[in-house]
Amino acid sequence: EIVMTQSPATLSVSPGERATLSCRASQSVGRNLAWYQQKPGQAPRLLIYGVSTRATGVPARFSGSGSGTEFTLAISSLQSEDFGIYYCQQYNNWPPWTFGQGTKVEIK
Amino acid sequence: EVQLVESGGGLVQPGGSLRLSCTASGFTFSSYSMHWVRQAPGKGLEWVSYISSSGSTIYYADSVKGRLTISRHNGKNSLYLQMSSLRDEDTAVYYCARYDYQTFVPWGQGTLVTVSS
Numbered sequence: 172e173i174v175m176t177q178s179p180a181t182l183s184v185s186p187g188e189r190a191t192l193s194c195r196a197s198q199s200v201g202r203n204l205a206w207y208q209q210k211p212g213q214a215p216r217l218l219i220y221g222v223s224t225r226a227t228g229v230p231a232r233f234s235g236s237g238s239g240t241e242f243t244l245a246i247s248s249l250q251s252e253d254f255g256i257y258y259c260q261q262y263n264n265w266p267p268w269t270f271g272q273g274t275k276v277e278i279k
Numbered sequence: 280e281v282q283l284v285e286s287g288g289g290l291v292q293p294g295g296s297l298r299l300s301c302t303a304s305g306f307t308f309s310s311y312s313m314h315w316v317r318q319a320p321g322k323g324l325e326w327v328s329y330i331s332s333s334g335s336t337i338y339y340a341d342s343v344k345g346r347l348t349i350s351r352h353n354g355k356n357s358l359y360l361q362m363s364s365l366r367d368e369d370t371a372v373y374y375c376a377r378y379d380y381q382t383f384v385p386w387g388q389g390t391l392v393t394v395s396s
Contacts, residue, residue: 205382207324214374214386215324226384258324262381266338268314270324 173197173261177271183279190246192274194259199239203263206235206244209273210255218257219244246276254278281305281385283375288390295365295394301358301375301387309333309353312378315360316386317371325371328360329378343369365394 174197184190194204202222207215217226219235222242232247246253259271287299301313315327328349329338337349348361358375372391376383 203381207383214388215383216386217382217384220380220382226382260324260383266326266329267340268326268329268383270326272323 172267173200173264173269175259175261175269175271177257177259177274179274180272181275181277183277184249185279186251187248188279190249190253190276192244192246192257192276194237194242194244194271196240196242196261198264200261200263202238203261204235204237204242205260205262206233207258207260207270208253208255209258215258249276251278281377283377283385283387285373285375285387285390288373288392290393290395291365292396293366293394296361296363297365297392299360299362299373299375299390299392301360303356303358303377306377308351308356313351313358314376314378314383315347315349315358316374316376316383317369318374318389319368319371322371327373330358362392365392367394370394 176195178193204222206219208218209215223235234245236243256273256275258273282304285301291297312331314329317327330349346364350359372389374386374389376386
């Protein structure tokens with residue numbers, strides 16, 4: 172099973188600032204990496220797949236990068252609606268499909 | 280609009296059973312594989328089970344193998360999760376999700392299962 176580890180656990184950011192979230196895989200997942208956003212009381216929403224491809228309707232301020240075992244999600248200028256929890260997920264080796272433990276982006 | 284709506288959650292005693300349903304609309308349900316993913320209160324996401332579009336291929340997480348059973352009825356645009364021998368640690372919001380381009384999109388709103396005496 173591939174273990175996904177996200178850092179930091181919590182990121183405090185002021186609106187308008189840049190946020191950078193990290194995700195590490197216990198073994199290479201190639202480019203088979205997705206990011207999801209979850210707001211309180213809501214279901215997760217797909218943001219990015221294939222490391223860097225934004226899902227339909229996702230603003231350009233969200234960008235993904237990396238390959239192999241190290242990945243990054245960047246939010247260029249944080250908006251109020253961007254606060255929530257972000258999960259990375261690998262779909263290279265399955266089952267099981269595995270998620271990171273999440274990074275909470277909160278208002279500073 | 281693609282939509283998934285879960286139902287069937289509730290309070291159940293340890294060792295009990297429950298059947299969750301997920302009703303799909305806005306897309307050709309029979310063409311897509313589906314997943315169940317759960318989230319314990321205040322915790323992260325845990326993949327639970329997968330079923331292929333025809334139902335011929337099924338996978339389970341080790342934590343639920345032998346106790347939870349995934350199935351689907353393509354004629355009713357419905358996905359199911361039969362849960363038995365429930366444990367305290369099965370308490371979670373259960374989401375169904377469509378498997379598209381190897382990602383989970385979209386997700387339903389979830390249904391809460393509480394296992395407690």
